[in-house]
Structure formats: C-alpha cells, structure tokens
Amino acid sequence: MNSIHQSSAIYNWLQFEVESLIADPGQRPKISSYHPNDRDKVRCAYLQKGPCQPRNHDFPQTACGSSFRRFNPNWFDDYGNWLEYSISKDAVFCLCCYLMKPETEGGDAFVTNGFSNWKKRERLQTHVGIHDSAHNQAWRKCEALMKPKQHISVAIEKQSEQAKKNYQIHLTATIDCIRFLLRQGLAFRGNDETDDSVNQGNFLELLNFLAQHNEEIGSAFKNARGNLKLRAPSIQKDIVRAAASETTKVIVNDLGDELFAVLVDEARDISIKEHMSVCLRYVNKEGQVREHFLGLVHVSNTNALSLKLALESLLETYNLSLSRVRGQGYDGASNMQGEFNGLKTLILKENSYAFYVHCFAHQLQLALVTVAKKQVEIALLFNLLTNLCNVVGASCKRRDMLRDSQMTKTIEALQSGEIASGRGLNQEIALKRAGDTRWGSHYGTILRLISLFPSVVNVLEYCKTQLING
Template identity: 95%
Template structure:
C-alpha cells in the first residue's frame, strides 16, 4: 500500500499545468510520538500527516487516551446572567472520548478527530470545540444513535486497536508476492487513469464484455500494458476475480482522489493570499446549466497562476443564484469572498449588471473586489459595433455566412472545392507563382465564422481570398446543376455579388482591420497577460489602425485592384459617378466612386 499512497500523492502534481515545478509538491508533517500535541485545541488535522503515518498517529493518541486535565482550575464563563464552567465530573460520564483544551477552554471528541472524514463537514467537537457549559445535553446529542457519525468513528478506533481484526493484519497474512502483485496491479491502474485524465479521454466503451473487439479506452490501455510488460501481465493474470480493479466504481474513486489532490495543491498554493475569480456559464451535453469558476492569483514565487477550480450546477442563472453557488464552492475549499480582489466576467446583464448583477452583489459585500471586463471580449464587442454601424460591412459578413452554407452544403461540393484548389496549386507551383516547402500549401476549406468569436471571421476572410477562384468554380457548378431553382438562384446571386469590386474592396478592408485586431485579441487572451501590458498593446493597435487610416488608402486600392485584375473583375474608374446597387437612384446623391469607397467606407469604418 505504501507504493499506492506515493503514487496517489503524486497526482497532486501530475494534473497541474506546470507539473515539473517542485514548488507544487505537498509537504506533510513528520510523525514523532514524543512530539504529538496533547492539547486538542492545538492539534493539526490528521490529513496533515503522510498517509503512511496516519494510522500510527491514531494509535499513539488512542494509547495515550483523551486529554483530561482533571486538576486544572477551570475558568468561569458568562452564560447569560450567570457564570458557568466545565464540570470535570463529565469525564466520568464520557471518559472514553471527551477531551478538554486548556488553551481554548472547550471540549473536543478524540475519536471524531481521529476517524471522522473531513468531507463530512464541520463539527464543533472536532474543529472549534464546544464551550456552552449550561447545555450538557449536547454531549449526548453528539454521541447520537447507534449509526451516528460519532459511533462509527468510535468503532473504527476500536478496530484499529485490535490488530487481529485490522486490515493491516489481514494484508500481512498474504504472501509477499501477493502484496507485490497487488501493488503492481494498482500502480498500473492508477497510471492508466492518470493518462486518460491528462488527455481528456473517455474511460468506458459501449461494449466492455470479454468478447468485445473494443472494450473502451481504460480496459484497452490496461490490456496493452499487460501485453507489453511481463511483470504487469503476471500481476493481472494472478489477480482474483473480485480484485481486478476495473470496476467503474473503482475508476471513479481514483478519479475523485485525483481531483481532490489537484484541488488541494491549488488551494495550498494560494495559502492565505488574495485572489481573483473568473466566472462563466456553460451548458453541458445534457442541457444543464453549469457555472465554471477559475482562480487567478500570485503564488509564493511571484508567478501569476490561473487554475480551474470547479463546475457548479445551477438551476437558475440569475445573479443571486450564481452568487450563492460561487460562495458554496469557495467555502468547500475554505476560501472566502472577503479575500477576492478581482472579478472577471463577460458582458451579460446577470454577470456585470450595474444594479442586480453578480458583480454588484459581490461588491456590496466586498468593495475591494474590483470588476474587470474581459479585454478580448470587449474587443469583439467593438468589432460587432463597427459591423452593425456600417451597412456595407454588416452585409459583407452576412454574405460570407451564406457563402459558407452554399459551398459547404454537401460533401460533393467540398470535394469539388478541394480538387479545384489542388489543381490551381499545382499550376501555380509549375509557373513559379508560389514555392513549395514543408508546411506550405496545405489542404484547406472555407472556415465557418462563429457568432461570438470574431477572431474566426478573420480566418474566414483569409480562406475566401485564398480559395476565391475555386469558390467561383463551385458556385458556377451549383448555378448550372443545382437540385432546384432556389439553389441555382442563390448561387447566381452570390456569383454576381462576390465578383463585384465593392465586395472585394470590403473583403480586403476588413482583412486589414481584423488582421490588426486579431493579433491584439490573441495577445489579450494569454494567461500571463497583465493589465499594464494589455493597455500598451491596445495603444499600439490603435496607432496601427490610425496609420492605416492616414496612409493606407493607396496601398489598399492597389491591393484590391491587383486582386480584381487577377480574377477578371471590373475595376471602376474612381472619377466616375458611383452607381448604388439596391437603392433608389432618385434620392441618391451624385458622388464619385472615389468619394464612396474612400470617404463613406474606408474612413467611416476606421472611426
């Protein structure tokens, strides 16, 4: 079992982002019988000792017996209108477990301290001590009925003190080889589970029977180890039927142990320092609302750390429900909202609302919990505003969405797009227009843009510019051989639009703008980014956009004209009168093409 505990304790390091740093290793108290603290109010938790030493600590305390200073001059304490103090005669009534702490003037329970699991919640007789001396009946309430937590802890203490019935004696009866095989088997099982957890892979398959061709990741990985390691193979072969360590319940126990150890490392790394909370909402595959919570803090080495703390199921996503769920999660790990010095959410009203948002509810309790809107998200919102403000740009992104839907509507059309692009790439290589090399000229397809991730729009624009002639070929095919008139009409409309100078101009204009903001967005999303550097990056990006506005018109016009000439698209004469498509010509002002493209679009988009 010693090897098992060493492996388990290593889980607290293995699931961290920087598992190689020695600072994340957990430090346990050293066990020495002579140095055990007698006063129950001053003792450390049993979990602070190494797992291999905890039973020794328990035996030592049980052999010494409960701390009962009968000759102590017990102080009097005000209880209402009278003064009361601890009665040493209570030792006679509850002498096998009742302890008195001189430092805290309170009583504790020895067996619950030794054996009660920490996950069962707090108990005054274990944590802070009981000192309400006028309510002696609380002692009997603590003892409770036959199956109470106290009695269960007491029976565990009795079993520990009877070596013949303890599990250690049962294991010692087995042969040394059997114990060694069990350790090898258990170690292999834990290693497989750690691997699957680190890779984020599913454990179980649809059919885990012995005659299944694929028993799932966990069993297949175990079998692989057994087949390629003779020692592990023998241990698996000699394992008894009820000791295979492959049951789903055992898998879940080890996973929970890994999660607890990982979380303990994060909480211990924070220590008593301050931290910030990052909260977002998400739905799982079963359509249940989940609140994800991450902590951002500076560790003892001065390094900024950002770690995922947990997911909390919330039945209601209003601000009050989110606050209660956040408080509950923090309390589980002995953290408090009073130590929060930063809040990071998106712009949803229930998160950052000025009156009833989660931000405001926390600020009412802790005025130092400053709210910082996600910088990358703010950038996306700014770009959305630009798109909605300019009709031409909003229309551009609507056309891109329709184009992706039409070209990627079927596998046949996607194959046509890839084949056409392959042919044109080969021709370009032969003519020397492009060069060959490792990582160059990879097979690509049109990338669908996300509704809220505006960085994806930049990728869509780059793909369209690269695949433009192949996209035209696919649309021409749909126009001629579409399944119905609606598809043919839509393809004809898209052909006319994307082969117009205005579409190409807007496409390259947004490519240049989003190229600047995309670099900023990627930088703002880095984990090690700080607010001072972020503000500097914003300033640099704004200056780059201003430089494009001041000096970029000629470069943009040349770039667009070169693209149009290459693909046989008519370039209008800039001094001619602009003819608006889809607008009333009676009400339209007579302006030149130069004024329309330079003033109404180029300058307006960069305001």
C-alpha cells in the first residue's frame, strides 16, 4: 500500500473530498451506484485514504462453537494493504475487490456481507489466492489506476497528444506559408511538383525551406501520418477561401457606415469564364483613402442589367447597398458607360449621387493600343494575330483539330525526351485573343502562338486544302 500512498500526490485533481467518503466498508454503496464518469475518481479517493483499520477499537467477542473469538488487529499487519474492518457489521472486507472486482463475477464475502468467522483465519490467505486470482487482478488494477504514467492507455494518449501537436505544427506552417504567398501576391503551384523536381513551386518550396531551418517543423513533417493532406491543392484552396473571408470582414468593418465608390471591371479566367471584379474605394475613420478588392462574381451574361444584378447581390452579401454609393468607375465599354442602358445609367436612375468616372487605367491601355496601331509593322503583326485567332477558332472542328494536333506533338516530344512530364506540365492551351483595353494581353497572345505554332500551321494547311477542293 506504500506505493499507492507515494503516488497519491498525482491525484490532487480529485473533486471528491476524501474525508466525506464513507469509511465503514459495511455501509458503503456499490461502486456501480456512482456515475460512470465519477467511478475512477471515487476509487482513487478510497485508495488515497487507505483501508479502514480501526486498531484501537474494542473488538467484540463472538461465539464460535464452544468458545468465544474476536477479530485480531494484528491481522492488519499481515494484510494491511487491503484488509479493512467494519465496526457496524463486526466483519472484515477487501478494499481492492470492492473497488475493482466486476459484479458479474458473483458474490464474495469480502465484498458483499463481510467475513466474520474468526476461527478460520486461513480464509484470509485463501481469498488472496494464487498469482492470477480475482483478488490479485483487482489489486493490479488498483496499482495501475494509481500509476497512470505506466498505464497503456496513458501511453496511447501520450502518443495521441504528440500526433495532435505535430498536426498543429504542420497546419500552422502551412497557414503561414499561404499567408505569405497571399500577402506577396505570388503563385502557389509549380510547373512540376513531383518529389524529384528541381523547383516544386512557391508553396512547396517555402514549406521545405521552413522544415530545413526549423527543427520543430522539420520533425513534425518527418513524423506526419501518411494520409495527411495538408499540402494538397484542395486544402490550400480551403485555407485561401478562409483567409479571403476573414480579409473581407476586416475591409467591411473598416468601411463601417461610411459612403463608398465602386470600381468594376470584367475579367476572364483560364477556362474562359466571364467574371466581374469589384473593388471598393472609401475614406476610413482615420481620414485615409482606401481602395480594396471586394470579390469576383461569375456572370453568364455581360449586358448591363445582368451586371447590375450581380453587383447588387455581391453588395448585399456584406450588408452594403447601392444607396451608399457616391462614385462608380468603369472602362469605356458600351455596356458599362452607355448613356441609355449602360451599368452607369442604371445605377444613376436609382442613386443620382453615384457619379461616374472613366477608369484612368483603361484610358492608359487605350492610349498604348492607339499608339501601337500608328506603327505600321506592329499594327500588321497584331492584325495577323487577330486573323489567325478568327480562322482557327471559327469552328469547333478547327479548335478540336488544333487540340488534337497539339496533343499528338506533345506525346511525340515526351517519347523522344524533348520535354519532361510532371504535375502541372504540358497543360492544354488555346490561342488567346488580344484585348483592346488590356495591353498585357497582346504579350500573352504572342506567347500562345509560339507554343502552338506547329499545330496552327497544320490547321491552316487543312483550311487551305478545303478551299482548294471547294
């Protein structure tokens, strides 16, 4: 019992007052009468208190045949770690069997009514029994309960806690990398993200850099579970969406109840889906002019009414209203600044204070395009590019032919070793039409033509053959 007393300090968290527990074993309620969540606490409290052993009690005489006998307090010295005496019943009980022996194993005098045949002292040793007896099994359970650091469940829990800690470290590092890339406006994915790639892209390279220069992060990555997907693109997107949501909340809270202006433009993603981008411009409570991106809205139709409905829907998402708009800035497209049915006009009909200003960035783009057209050689080049886009993209059949030709040439190049394969490499692309209001799109058009030039030539030869054969 000494080992139990030495370990009792670790159970200071018990909510049960030791002195409030019933000491007399003949009057205690069954362990099963306590709530399941409290039973181990009760057991620990009784073990901490120790068996009930009233050594100074005047033990009564009991008739045993032709003689009288009584309990001998010296027996406490021989079986002191479990033997306890009930004054109310003048009987002895077993503390560890009371605490740990399952009720389904049947009755036991040392647990139920107590043992009081003082003539048969050998019954005490019989109760202890052999190594694997019910009493010894109960005693080992008591020792395990009072030594949690050596218990297998604690080892599993400790391992689980370490796994949780490693996961938290891994997740924190992932979020930190994503926040850095978002803050710097850098791309996440690489052209080749395989393990043997010399450049896996900004996200994976940054994670690996952290692991190499931080032992705690490196250890967490090394011991990560095989099914952990924190590096997966889907998880990256989830975290980015969460960051975007929190960022937007900060912007809306900074705006508060102030008036604002909207800056709207149309944009296409890589899948040629039309989107409307919306920015807010306002003066915050500190008198500082702020201009922040609010969000992208997919629009299937780019007429003025569809754009207005999409804009209203986005503003309503953040409890904003067109009535608070005091300025609107767009490009010079007719659906945006049209005098009769443009987006500008539709908003002005509802809010006459939403003054319109032509976007200066678009004015600069238009100026660059106009100047370039004055140079004959440059103008001829981009006219030729426009004609190529019109001819190749004039029908679905020609676009499919361009796609199939490019796929065949890519397979041949892969087989000959001219190009390498890998995640993100050799993606399907198409000719990109230059936009009059986006000077940067002209550069993208040239790059696409260079990549697809052999396939474009095949399509043009097919068109030539069709014209000849009439």
